[in-house]
Amino acid sequence: MRIGLDYRLATCFPDSGIGRQNKALEAAFRARPENSVQLFGIAPEDHPIRRKVHCPRWGTPLNGFHRLPERFKFEALFLPKALQQAEIELYMCNVNMGLPIGRKPAGLRYVLQLHDLFQLTLTNSHASRLRKWVYGVTDRLSIAWSVKVADRIWTPSQFTADELVKHFPKACDKVRVLPNLVSEFTGEPADLGHLALPARYWLAVGTREPRKNMPWFIDAWQQARQRDPQVPELVLVGPAPHLPINQQHLYGVHFIEGVSDAELQGLYRHAERLWQPSYAEGFGLPVVEALGQGTPVAVASGSSLDEVTPPGSPRFSPTDTQALVDLMLSLATPPVEDREALKAWAKGYGLEAYRLRFNELFEELC
Structure with missing residues (x-):
């Protein structure tokens, strides 16, 4: 044909x-x-x-x-x-x-x-x-x-x-x-030493589009961290200027731009968890990429994220701030997850x- x-x-x-x-x-x-x-x-x-x-x-x-x-x-x-x-x-x-x-x-x-x-x-x-x-x-x-x-x-x-x-x-x-x-990363993840990241961090990908819901998510993270210092610091892949000015220089928030595939692989692999707070997603590529590295995820409910995320992964409303704060506090300690099971799920894509x-x-x- x-x-x-x-x-x-x-x-x-x-x-x-x-x-x-x-x-x-x-x-x-x-x-x-x-x-x-x-x-x-x-x-x-x-x-x-x-x-x-x-x-x-x-x-x-x-x-x-x-x-x-x-x-x-x-x-x-x-x-x-x-x-x-x-x-x-x-x-x-x-x-x-x-x-x-x-x-x-x-x-x-x-x-x-x-x-x-x-x-x-x-x-x-x-x-x-x-x-x-x-x-x-x-x-x-x-x-x-x-x-x-x-x-x-x-x-x-x-x-x-x-x-x-x-x-x-x-x-x-x-x-x-x-x-x-969702293609597997090729090669080994990059050494992230030059990024000076904290030993423990949560990861989120995407700051530009309003539907990524990032200002709301950062507000909830800040509230959770004020209540419990065990809440990990936050690494955001995306430019800071797309967020409100008061969120661009928060202590514990790290912005990363222009990452290579090897660096992104490393960011996924070393993150304690990927958070995806979008209120609208047509697919949810970062979720599957993180799962492919064996990294646990937590996602907002109500869009395609429900489909690409394993059934047992934490979910939250993309509008209920208090519920998200409570979830963050409950997940503040390092997760105990079957990383191989998460990788197997990602292979479905x-x-x-x-x-x-x-x-x-x-x-x-x-």
């Missing part, structure tokens, strides 16, 4: 969570010998990726991926004709939206990988009210169009699948769940499990 794959995120943001899933799809398609895979994306005029990817003749800066004019030109003016010329039989897009605009040719099938609906369900930050309104309208139209024309919609969690059906009931028969691939489910869904399409 002649496969076309939207490669914009793998080109523009290759190290992002969705960018890595883009490359996981490419590898899964290519692993089937009956497939011929071609990639479609954007790039500056002199970018070497053009030797590998079908790109429009015009150049697009990599950081311009989300700009509305660039999206429209790619999806309406370039993609339909490019897919026809390449004789693509199945085209897959993995950016929540972005399937070709216009009449779908006979014999061509579309698959949409939809990671979440937070562009529609949450209040997102924009430079002005006008931009917020424009992007709100265009995101809804683009997602609705892609959901409508897709033959199948693959989501990384049942949570996202349910949210999709709630907002687009007519799509219920198209939806399938393909959990994200590894390459073997991913390829097995991918092949089931692909064979259903065929």
Whole structure:
């Protein structure tokens, strides 16, 4: 089968969570010998990726991926004709939206990988009210169009699948769940001596997006630590400026930016526990990565985190401060956990499990 794959995120943001899933799809398609895979994306005029990817003749800066004019030109003016010329039989897009605009040719099938609906369900930050309104309208139209024309919609969690059906009931028969691939770290974890971290620490990943719920979490941690000094210090992977000014210099809070994979592996492995306080998650990659290192986790309930976390792991409401403080106090001593059992759970999101489910869904399409 002649496969076309939207490669914009793998080109523009290759190290992002969705960018890595883009490359996981490419590898899964290519692993089937009956497939011929071609990639479609954007790039500056002199970018070497053009030797590998079908790109429009015009150049697009990599950081311009989300700009509305660039999206429209790619999806309406370039993609339909490019897919026809390449004789693509199945085209897959993995950016929540972005399937070709216009009449779908006979014999061509579309698959949409939809990671979440937070562009529609949450209040997102924009430079002005006008931009917020424009992007709100265009995101809804683009997602609705892609959901409508897709033959199948693959989501990384049942949570996202349910949210999709709630907002687009007519799509219920198209939806399938393909959990994200969480690759094992390769090599040994880095020596973290240069980071001057405390001997005991809790870890949290992500400070930028409001849905990560980090200011609320830090307030609860501060209250717990004031009541019991045995509560470990807190290491946050993410920039401090995304948090309120009064939380950027708290004693016992350590911010780490720009970590390598080896450093991140080390941070997971040496943490006493990973905390994930998000009130909205489409999958929850850091949770599975931490479990893969045998590190216990505690997660907020009510989103996909319920699915990716072992049943016995602590859970808490993402709005009940006192309950979280009490939980932190109860977990202040080093945990006694079966680290091998946690690693075994994480393998359920590894390459073997991913390829097995991918092949089931692909064979259903065929």
